[in-house]
Amino acid sequence: xxxxxxRFVIPEEIRVEVEEKGxxxxxxxxxxxxxxxxxxxxxxxxxxxxxxxxxxxxARQRMCVCMLRRVxxxxxxxxxxxxxKLKRGGLVRSERLGNYFIYSLTPFGKSIVKHFRKYRPxxxx
Amino acid sequence: xxxxxxRFVIPEEIRVEVEEKGxxxxxxxxxxxxxxxxxxxxxxxxxxxxxxxxxxxxARQRMCVCMLRRVxxxxxxxxxxxxxKLKRGGLVRSERLGNYFIYSLTPFGKSIVKHFRKYRPxxxx
DNA sequence: TAAATATTTCAAAAATTTTTTAAATACTAG
DNA sequence: CTAGTATTTAAAAAATTTTTGAAATATTTA
Numbered sequence: 001x002x003x004x005x006x007r008f009v010i011p012e013e014i015r016v017e018v019e020e021k022g023x024x025x026x027x028x029x030x031x032x033x034x035x036x037x038x039x040x041x042x043x044x045x046x047x048x049x050x051x052x053x054x055x056x057x058x059a060r061q062r063m064c065v066c067m068l069r070r071v072x073x074x075x076x077x078x079x080x081x082x083x084x085k086l087k088r089g090g091l092v093r094s095e096r097l098g099n100y101f102i103y104s105l106t107p108f109g110k111s112i113v114k115h116f117r118k119y120r121p122x123x124x125x
Numbered sequence: 126x127x128x129x130x131x132r133f134v135i136p137e138e139i140r141v142e143v144e145e146k147g148x149x150x151x152x153x154x155x156x157x158x159x160x161x162x163x164x165x166x167x168x169x170x171x172x173x174x175x176x177x178x179x180x181x182x183x184a185r186q187r188m189c190v191c192m193l194r195r196v197x198x199x200x201x202x203x204x205x206x207x208x209x210k211l212k213r214g215g216l217v218r219s220e221r222l223g224n225y226f227i228y229s230l231t232p233f234g235k236s237i238v239k240h241f242r243k244y245r246p247x248x249x250x
Numbered sequence: 251t252a253a254a255t256a257t258t259t260c261a262a263a264a265a266t267t268t269t270t271t272a273a274a275t276a277c278t279a280g
Numbered sequence: 281c282t283a284g285t286a287t288t289t290a291a292a293a294a295a296t297t298t299t300t301g302a303a304a305t306a307t308t309t310a
Contacts, residue, residue, distance in 0.1 A: 043168050046172075049161070070133070
């Protein structure tokens, strides 16, 4: 005895809305893949309280690693790890100054802080 | 023989800039703690490609879980897990419609997508 | 050149997040 | 009421990320 697989059913009320937009597949295919990829990457790069703190600190003042590790209260390797992540995401850059590495925000990094600042989400936590 | 602990030293060039801003401690204390906390939370809530996809899909059309799980290609529990995270972050909400749960973006969730959209970061990946 | 400093890299350990599987809920339809 | 559906919850397993500690680099200073 063959068993028919149930096919994809969506609630009536919603189906109407979906139809108007050309159907479910249409909607899914229309998602902005590139934008989503970039957003995902940037967000991934930032998803850690310490990295967010670094971002904000650098928005105020460029700093060497010995300063940044104080900002987030961590060891060198730990700080270095976070910095490299932020760097990979294109949010910060570094340049050598003698024995120091000076980190600062890239224009992209700056724009992100500016955005947050402008937006100031008011979420209850 | 007592050994003096080296004290916190920062490169000259940078120290000048820092002084102008009232010193290192000043800068650190001046960081916008509340804003950073909220940003961290929102980002944490979103930090996953599937959750970003859900966010964008809901920006187009409210959906039940059976639709969303198709959008991200996952099982129910997995989808449910991501939704609950997004919910905790205040980005989405759900309402029951018979046997279905219809998820949609909160105003806050919408504003975030709008922001990304407006910004359209152009990062090379 | 040798010693010290700032920082990075690496690998292992620890912590956290995500996925899976099974079971629980709540509603609808027969 | 019973069976079926959509969804959530819970607990364990798997995967990923973060932290740590030790060692490697590059630069400066003595």
